[in-house]
Amino acid sequence: MxxxxxxxxxxxxxxxxxxxxxxxxxxxMPAPSKVYISVSQHIGAPAIPVVNIGDKVKKGTLIAEASGAISANVYSSVSGTVSDICDIVNGLNQKQKHIVIENDFSDExxxxxxxxxxxxxxxxxxxxxxxxxxxxxxxxxxxxxxxxxxxxxxxxxxxxxxxxxxxxxxxxxxxxxxxxxxxxxxxxxxxxxxxxxxxxxxxxxxxxxxxxxxxxxxxxxxxxxxxxxxxxxxxxxxxxxxxxxxxxxxxxxxxxxxxxxxxxxxxxxxxxxxxxxxxxxxxxxxxxxxxxxxxxxxxxxxxxxxxxxxxxxxxxxxxxxxxxxxxxxxxxxxxxxxxxxxxxxxxxxxxSSDAPTNCINCGLCARKCPMRLMPMYIESFALAGNFKEAERYGAMNCVECGLCAYNCPARRALVQSISMAKAKIKEMKNGK
Amino acid sequence: MENNLIYSSSPHIKTTRTTRRIMIDVCIALLPATVMGVVYFGLYALALVALAVAFAVAGEYIYLLIMKKPFKEITREFDFSSVVSGMLIGLTIGTNYPVYAPIFGSLFAVIVVKMLFGGTGKNVVNPAIAGRVFMFISFQWAVGAWLLPAIGSVYGETVATSATAVVDVSKGTVPALSVIDMLLGTGMQGCIGETCKLALLAGGIYLAARKVINIIFPLIYIAVAGLTTTVIGGFVFAFFFPAILSGGLIIGAIFMATDYTTTPNTLCGNMIYFIALGILTAVLRYATNMETVSFAILLMNLTVPLIDKFILNKPFGYKKPQKQKEAK
Incomplete structure (x- = not known):
């Protein structure tokens, strides 16, 4: 309009x-000779492979099926043969099941x-x-x-x-x-x-x-x-x-x-x-x-x-x-x-790979935070291991946009500490 | 495969602004006032400021060396905050102070007030203010009569020789100096860096332009202090400008009260802090005319943790938890 x-x-x-x-x-980009398709490319349960090693697949063949409401199907992105189904530790240090497909370049x-x-x-x-x-x-x-x-x-x-x-x-x-x-x-x-x-x-x-x-x-x-x-x-x-x-x-x-x-x-x-x-x-x-x-x-x-x-x-x-x-x-x-x-x-x-220095309390992180949180407090509570207090200061609302650490003149790794706090708080809640 | 990749958490880009950059900006902003101080009070003023800076920096190095930190590392992490403290200590004493005053003042400020509490960002009160008060209390006996700047009054009455530099509301006296003289600091007794208000304001504008400070807060402080003085003095508006332009109010408002570490973290908290600071300064001035700005800032610094504890930002989308009505 x-x-x-x-x-x-x-x-x-x-x-x-x-x-x-x-x-x-x-x-x-032309498809490579081998693709490694993870079965866990989404939030939720990993998909379950429905092909076996040696199977012929086309481009667009279902190779792994969703396992639950919050999961997603995975399709082959090339035509060829499934050569391996194995666990690979990827560059993000996550161990995931990958389906390896050898491309036969027929593009079916x-x-x-x-x-x-x-x-x-x-x-x-x-x-x-x-x-x-x-x-x-x-x-x-x-x-x-x-x-x-x-x-x-x-x-x-x-x-x-x-x-x-x-x-x-x-x-x-x-x-x-x-x-x-x-x-x-x-x-x-x-x-x-x-x-x-x-x-x-x-x-x-x-x-x-x-x-x-x-x-x-x-x-x-x-x-x-x-x-x-x-x-x-x-x-x-x-x-x-x-x-x-x-x-x-x-x-x-x-x-x-x-x-x-x-x-x-x-x-x-x-x-x-x-x-x-x-x-x-x-x-x-x-x-x-x-x-x-x-x-x-x-x-x-x-x-x-x-x-x-x-x-x-x-x-x-x-x-x-x-x-x-x-x-x-x-x-x-x-x-x-x-x-x-x-x-x-x-x-x-x-x-930037400057080493973090002391927080100078400039308040820039709090002023820039789009969620109106106070990252400096959450960080100090997280580093002190006081996750209850970190939660009280709204750690769970963090969207991890990175602005606090981007703006921090002391180069503190605020996002890292806050996401650590978030993980710990989740753990605490699940434990109950 | 290659394992020389740098691994760190997001974000991977950062601003160019660092603590060191901020502190260097503050040093630059203090330069005009330093230059004017030397013009007004001569080379002895320069010597005092230089000594203060040198011993502030030396204090930090000595402390860290005693703490067994390698010299190279100290230099690499040196963030210029002790230079700022040193400059402020040098600028807030008069040329009537003995030569050893800034030495002890700087060492006290940097070692006792800053480093013992954990270094930059961990101090409870502003080191420069604490150093100034330390010198004021310790060296009273050695302080001579206040000296006048080399340049006399340029505008208005020339009876400045006997004028007090600070408004004395309780006695109802106003300095016999024109506003322009007070702004320029000509013919006015005062500390090295406090005398030329115009130079301080220029520094303040530089800091605001570099977004180091939010200019609103010093303005609130100055305005509230001036207005409160006017009100205490029985709504005599003649008090307003002399109250603002006398003593250490402007250097205190722009350079000392705005110190990041000792101000609240929220907008609302800052409002409360600076308004309270203005009122406290005016009230203290009514009672006495000695170092009121320093003591006011020192006292308010101590309230900052309290303000920060109770005044917090509400997360985006926060709603007050509704009280559940009891079923009848």
Whole structure:
């Protein structure tokens, strides 16, 4: 319909975008000779492999089945032979079962059965069947998100992409506008909502222009202010509703979906293709030719880096995801998952490795915290092992956006301590 | 595969602002006042400031060396906060102080007030304020008469020689100096760095522009102190500007009260802190005219943990837990 100004939100920080790949179109990277597909690429129970070693699979064949309501199917991303099913400790130090498939380069595609109708329930079932999860990074199974207990009234599409460096969502919004639009309509239909808002950051004026052409979408031009892509904050600036602490977006009648998620939904519904590809930005000044890529899930990270010209000598840190919330890799035995949206090779000048010093109580972390927490107290309680007090100070509300540690002049690892506190508090609660 | 990757928790990018950068900014902001102090009071003033800084830094090194920290490591982690303390100690004494005053003042401030409590960020009160009060109490007997700056009054009455530098509301006297003279510090007795208010304000504007301090808070402090003095003096508005521009109020408000470590962490807490500080300063000034700003800040510093304990931010989306109504 029109471009709407977002609601004023006084916290958060403007961070230099560093969008190196803003103008490079999405390239399709040829599938590698071997893919390693994890069965646990989502939040919830790992999927159970349904193929055996030696089985022939096509691109789009179900290889692991969801094991419960909060789980997701996994499909083969290449055609070939299953050569191994084994546990691999990946670059994030997580032990996960991977299905290894040898590519025969015949590129045969297996399709899902065509849909009988476009009733909401059918659409939700298709999204569940296609193994679609929240592709913004969390990996929460989308079908579970589309079946809330109460009727929602607003669908919000997250096109903020507030993380520096990452541009794959932006490129998709420009290149696949029609498909994304149709995907949004399908998701809205599945949710039975008519009000659709798409939030796009102001540093993507072309994408805002593309989407403002559609008469049944409201485009909210978000300020360039990290973390506008955070679910709770996106809901607030778009609708003025505050998600109460400890509650979920559906409690305020909203559902937030990522650009890539709706594109995957479109592919599953219109083209009957399950989720086998990931869009990923390979960037950072430690890689020779930064690119936006469409890759087969399960592609090893070294292949991605090689495809982008290799990494330069001084690339010290490899990050899966964006620089604010992404995770640094211990080594490169990491394979593309559904939820991956970035692979950054950062050099020494880009990352900071200063040793932490004493907190000088400047209060900047509290002033910048989008959740209005007081990270310095939570940190000191966490380091002292007093997790009860850390919880009283709201540790569980932390969205781990990283702004506190980003702004900290004393270079304290605030996020690390807070997420440790969160894990301990969860443990305490489960123990009871 | 390669194992030379750096592994750390997110975020992987950080601002360029560090503790050291902030402290260097404060040093830069203090430079105009230092220069004006030397212009007004001569090389003896420079010697006092230099001694204060040198011994503040030496104090930190000596303490850390005794604590068996390697020299190289101390230098690498040196964050310039002791330079700031030293400068403030040098600037808040007059040229009537003996030469050993800043030496003991700095050593006391850095070693006893800062390092013994755990170094930068762990001190309970502002080291510079504590050092100043220490010198005030310890060296009273050695302090001579206040000296006048080299440049005399440039505007208005020239009877400045006998003027008191501080408004004495209880006696109803106002310094016989024009506002412009008070702003420039010409013809006015005072400490080395406190005399030229214009230089201090320039430093304050620099700090605000560099986003080191929020200029609102010193302004609140100064305004509240001025207004309270006016009210105590029986709504005599003539007290307002002299109250603001005399004594150590401006250097205290801009450089000492805004010290991160000894101010509350929340916006609301800061409001309370600075308003209370303004009132306390004015009331203390009514009772006495000795080191009121220092004592006011020192006292309020001690209330900061209390303010921080009770005034907290509410998390985004926080709702007061509703009291459950009892079923009838």
């Amino acid at each position: 029109s471009v709407i100004k977002p609601r004023f939100f006084p916290y958060g920080t403007k961070i230099h975008g560093n969008k190196l790949t803003k103008n490079s179109p999405t390239e399709t 595609q297996a399709f899902l059965p065509p849909l009988a109708d476009f009733e909401p329930q059918t659409l939700v079932d298709r999204i569940r069947l296609a193994g679609i999860v929240g592709l913004g990074g969390a990996g929460f199974p989308t079908a579970a998100k589309l079946t809330p207990k109460t009727q929602l009234d607003t669908l919000i599409i997250n096109g903020a992409e507030c993380e520096p460096y990452l541009t794959c969502d932006y490129r998709l919004m420009m290149e696949r506008t029609q498909e994304i639009y149709k995907g949004i309509k399908y998701v809205a239909r599945a949710l039975k909502v008519s009000k659709i808002i798409i939030g796009i950051e102001l540093n993507k004026p072309l994408a805002i222009k593309e989407f403002s052409e559609f008469s049944d979408l409201d485009v909210v031009a978000l300020k360039k202010q990290y973390p506008m892509g955070s679910e709770k904050h996106l809901i607030y600036v778009c609708t003025g509703r505050k998600v109460p602490t400890g509650k979920m977006p559906f409690d305020v009648g909203c559902c937030v979906q990522n650009i890539k998620t709706v594109l995957a939904a479109y592919n599953a519904i219109e083209n009957n293709i399950p989720l086998t590809e990931a869009y990923i930005t390979v960037s950072g000044r430690g890689v020779k030719k930064p690119k936006n890529l469409k890759v087969a899930i399960g592609t090893p990270f070294p292949d991605l880096i090689d495809y982008c010209g290799g990494k330069s000598e001084n690339a010290d840190k490899i990050v899966a995801g964006g620089p604010m919330m992404g995770k640094a890799l211990v080594n490169l035995t990491q394979y593309v998952r559904k939820t991956d949206s970035g692979l950054l090779c950062l050099n020494k000048n880009e990352t």
